[in-house]
Amino acid sequence: MTTYALVSVxxxxxxxxxLENAKLVRPDGDAWCPHCEKLFTLDSGNLATRRTLAEAKAARRRRKDRLTELRATWSDVPAAPPKPMLMGDVLRALDELLDRLDGLTHKRS
Known part of the structure; x- marks a missing residue:
């Protein structure tokens, strides 16, 4: 799955x-054409642009629904952000990491 949804403009x-990121395709927003290198406004009065805007909105909704679905299935995602660590905890974690790296270096030798 890509990190963004694309729509044809x-x-x-x-x-x-x-193709443009659906996140950027909004009513009265701007788009830059890579072919003629001109900037234009996505005028919602134009029928073709209205279709593109509707496709972008649907693509954003599908992506959001899919991400929600995936998050629900991930068992290792914490429910709440981790608490901030104290400096002693940070130093202890770094010491443990360095010990593990040192052990890996000695195994290769």
Whole structure:
């Protein structure tokens, strides 16, 4: 699964088609055409643009639903963020890590 959803956008200047992140395709937002290198506004008055905006909204919803579904199935995701560590805890964790790395280095030798 990609980290973002893509939708096809049509350029009103050159009629070129290109893929854009659905997160960026919003009513009255701007898009940059890689073909003619012009910036244009996604005018919701245009029928083709309205279709593109609807596709982008649906793609964002599908992605959000899929991520929610995946998060529900992940058993190792903590319910709450971990508590901040004290400096002593950080130093102890670093010492343990260095000991493990040192042990790996000696095994390879």
């Amino acid at each position: 049509g350029c009103p200047h050159c009629s070129g088609q290109f």
